[in-house]
Amino acid sequence: MTSILKYLNRALLVLLLAAFAACSDNEGGNESNGNGDDGNTETPADGDTYGYIKDTNGNSVEGVVVSDGYSCTATDAEGRYALTRNADAGFVFYSLPSAYKVSVDKTYKLPRFFARLQAGTARYDFTLEALAAPEKRFDLICIGDPQINEASHAVRFKEEAGREIREYAASAGVPCYGITLGDHVNNKWTLFTNMVVALQPEQTGVPVFATIGNHDHEFPTADEKAARAKYESYFGPVDYSFNRGDVHVVSMDNVIHSCKASADYEGGFTAAQYAWLKQDLSFVPKDKMVILCVHIPFRGGWGTNSAHADADKYYDEVLDLLSQYEYAAIMSAHTHSNINYIHRKNGKEIFEHVTGTTCGAWWRSTVCTEGTPIGFGLYRIDxxxxxxxxxxxxxxxxxxxxxxxxxxxxFVGGAKYRFKQTGADQIVANIWNWDPSWTVNVYENDVLSGQMTRNSDIDAWTVAYHIGLLNNTDSYRKSSDHMFHYTLKNPAAAVRVEAIDRFGNKYEQTVFTDPAEHPGDFHADF
Incomplete structure (x- = not known):
């Protein structure tokens, strides 16, 4: 990118931020509060919050699930819903039905499926726009940990991951939808606006839903409600759902934060959240797919540990709910590494995809802590x-x-950081999206030599750069289970590594990483 283009991009960002500053909180969207546009007023006998959901032609939409984040109901034949709002509720929102388009708000261009509850206002109406045709096949794009720490990181996200997502979506051949998996910022909550700009459809090419992460919670605050307030002013409710095709997607806040310090939190859900999830899923037929999006991985699920969901925080109960569906998956992030993990519950396999980050190792390079390149997860659903x-x-x-x-x-950074295998006749491969169904073959001079052995190890090239050269702390030294090694029969042979995934896709690598190179702190064309 030329310096002129860089200047213009930054100038555009400044103008957009200025425009946002002039706009009210969550302005726009497709809801009308109060008495609505038809002049109809009523005092509901079945709750203190009600409204109507209609399509753009004024037709009532029946069966739309509506919630305040604590209880759920559904619209009747007239498109009417009613519920009694919880005293702690901040929003009323609907679970977008599969047959309707994602609405985005006028200011932030983020999905808008909610209205902020106001004291003294009972009625909240919503309008849905029908899709031209059903979406049986679509792509879900999962975005892990942007975690920006300064404004330039948002610009870099836009030019790296944002551009890549936009280009992918333009050529995918199916509708594409994005969802973040938490940590939009790194305890710099004034930067939410910058991140919102970077996530807009103009930048990513897709509507992007959001999931809250631990660093999105403000602290110190009096309670969790206050800790979420700034995030919610941009992204809306933290526990919600939507539908695409035959898939029900749920996004939830699984960070139980003390609201006192950055690292003082646990992973899991409260009793109220679990009760809400049960109600939300009660409207979903068992032959549907359910995808649960959270920030902190379920993987492990033990004790009190901020790196994983805690076993005593409805970990088992949520897995039990998911196991009741035809297919279920969990999307998470948080670890700054890429992991495919299989939970087994009630005879069902529930895949958890712990997604590599778009910030890599906190914007200090172009790779995550265990060597996964910065990137995002792609899921083709049929x-x-x-x-x-x-x-x-x-x-x-x-x-x-x-x-x-x-x-x-x-590698660059010194000899201190080495693989477990160091022989001149040995090779090592990092295959970051591996899962147990993959096969990894080695060819010597185009003849099958054998299969690589998986072991837990560091990516020495990555760690040598992050710690040895950049002098970062040991938190940048992370082992993974997607490292492979093999002893060659002929060290002088031309080597080809072939990895075959569970879908039969073949990936090959013949080029060895140059030890004189390193991951770099940004891509050369940024």
Whole structure:
């Protein structure tokens, strides 16, 4: 990118931020508060909050689930709903039906499916616009941890992951929808506006829903409601759902924060959240797919540990709910690494996709802490099944799924950071989107030599750069279970590593990483 283009991009960002500053909180959208546009007033006998949901032609829409985040109801044949709002509720919102378009608000251009509750106002109406045709197949794009720490990081997100998502969506051939998996900012809550700009459809090419992360909670505050307030002023409710095709997507806040300090939190749900989830899912037929989007991984699920959902915070109960559906998956992030994990519950396999981040190792390089390139998760959905999934690395094509090393190489950052295998006849591969169904073959001079062995190890190239060269702390030294090694029969042979995923897709790598190179702190064309 030329310096002129960089200047123009930054100038545009400044103008957009100025425009936002002049707009009111969550202005716009498709709801009308108070008496509505038809002059009809009533005092509901079945609750203190009610309204009507109609389409753009004025027709009533029946069966739309509406909630205040604590209880759920559904519209009747007249499109009417009514409920008694919880004293702690901040919004009334609907679960977008599959047959209707995602509405975006006028100011932030984010999905708008809610209205902020106002004291003394009982009626909240919504209007839905029908899709031209049903969406049986679509792509869900999962965006992990943008976690911006300064305004320039939002610009970099826009030019790296944002551009990549936009280009992918333009050529996907199916409708695409995005969802973040938490940590939009890194305890810099004034930067929410910058992140909102970077997530707009003009930048990403898709409507982007949001999930709250631990660093999105403000602190110190009096309670969790206050800690979420700034986030909610941009993104709306933290526990909500929507439908696309035969899929019910739920996004929830699974950060139980003390509201006192950054690292003082646990992963899991409250009793009220679990009760809401049960109600929300009670409206979903069991033959549908359910995708639960959270920030902190369920993987592990033990004790009191902010890196995983805690076993005593409705971990088991939520898995039990998910296991009742034809297909269920969990999308999470938080770890700054990429992991595919399988939960087994009631005879069902529930995949959890812990997604690599768009900020990598907190914007200090172009890779995550265990070597996964910055990128995002892609999920092609057909009906109530996952047709396939993949991890898309920024500035690489879909074939780039393997980084290959000579085990004996010493990388930029010093000899202190080495693989477990160091022989001159050994090779190491990082295959970041691996899951147990993959096969990894090694060819020597185009003849099948054998299969690589998986082991837990660091990505020495990544760690040597993050710690050895940049002098970061040991938190940047992370092992993963997607490292592979192999001892060559002929160390002088031409080597080809072939990885075959569960869908039969083949990925190859023949190029060894140059030990004189390093991940860099940004992409060269930024």
């Amino acid at each position: 009906g109530n099944r996952m047709e396939e999934w993949a991890y898309r690395s920024v500035r690489h094509d879909e074939q780039f799924q393997i980084r290959l090393y000579r085990a004996s190489d010493t």
